[in-house]
Amino acid sequence: MTGQLKDHLRLYLVTDPQLCAQTGIVETVRRAVAGGVTMVQLRAKHATTAQRIDLAMALKAALQGTGVPLVINDDVTAAVAADADGAHIGQGDIAPDKARAMLGPDRILGLSCETPQTVRDADPAYVDYLGLGPVFGTDTKTDHAQPTGFDGLADLIALSSLPNVAIGGLKPDHIDGVLASGADGMAVVSAICGQADPKAAARAFHSFKPEHKT
Numbered sequence: 001m002t003g004q005l006k007d008h009l010r011l012y013l014v015t016d017p018q019l020c021a022q023t024g025i026v027e028t029v030r031r032a033v034a035g036g037v038t039m040v041q042l043r044a045k046h047a048t049t050a051q052r053i054d055l056a057m058a059l060k061a062a063l064q065g066t067g068v069p070l071v072i073n074d075d076v077t078a079a080v081a082a083d084a085d086g087a088h089i090g091q092g093d094i095a096p097d098k099a100r101a102m103l104g105p106d107r108i109l110g111l112s113c114e115t116p117q118t119v120r121d122a123d124p125a126y127v128d129y130l131g132l133g134p135v136f137g138t139d140t141k142t143d144h145a146q147p148t149g150f151d152g153l154a155d156l157i158a159l160s161s162l163p164n165v166a167i168g169g170l171k172p173d174h175i176d177g178v179l180a181s182g183a184d185g186m187a188v189v190s191a192i193c194g195q196a197d198p199k200a201a202a203r204a205f206h207s208f209k210p211e212h213k214t
């Protein structure tokens, strides 16, 4: 499962319905997956649980048969109700043990970590992967911690054996830096959401190919 999860994490599209509005979130995801996206998160910060469930069902239908997992940000209730593949939580969200109890043993649980201590505290009994960063400052999430840069990212990665994905301000130009830091994946929002051609935008990350040490 870990090897498989690392493969899924390689190019992780975190969707923002507002940023994707012009093309539409479902069409953005369809095209981005055609361009090589390997995992999708629904991050609808201003939606209700009912709206997230509806969006998740539409995304699930679009992803059917692709093998690309769908994870719901913040809202474990929506993830379970929509029978999504998992949920992603941060340090200010529901606690990982409670999230795991709701998700059951088989769904994916991701946890955001911005500091060495939170990485050390991430318990593999509950958590499947870590979202690490922000690597760079970003307008997509304004309430973020001090950016880590590539060196800080590498320091965080060294503290846990859990699979990980780097996030925050990442663009195709950063592929070599993220690879050198040892990350299993790159998670992006604005590099794909809101781009005129989401398929081409995803394809621009094709050279990100980490060698897994499983």
Ligand SMILES: Cc1ncc(COP(=O)(O)OP(=O)(O)O)c(N)n1
Pocket (backbone or CB within 6 Å): 012, 014, 041, 043, 073, 074, 088, 089, 090, 091, 092, 093, 110, 111, 112, 130, 131, 132, 141, 165, 167, 187
């Ligand atoms: C893959 C990934 N990594 C980090 C985050 C950030 O989660 P969180 O800190 O809970 O912040 P919000 O996204 O909820 O604003 C993420 N969503 N995905």
Ligand SMILES: Cc1ncsc1CCOP(=O)(O)O
Pocket (backbone or CB within 6 Å): 014, 133, 134, 137, 138, 139, 140, 141, 144, 167, 168, 169, 170, 187, 188, 189, 190, 191
């Ligand atoms: C959700 C999240 N968590 C840390 S930074 C971030 C937003 C990343 O967005 P972008 O890829 O547009 O910088």
Ligand SMILES: [Mg+2]
Pocket (backbone or CB within 6 Å): 073, 074, 088, 089, 090, 093
């Ligand atoms: Mg959150």
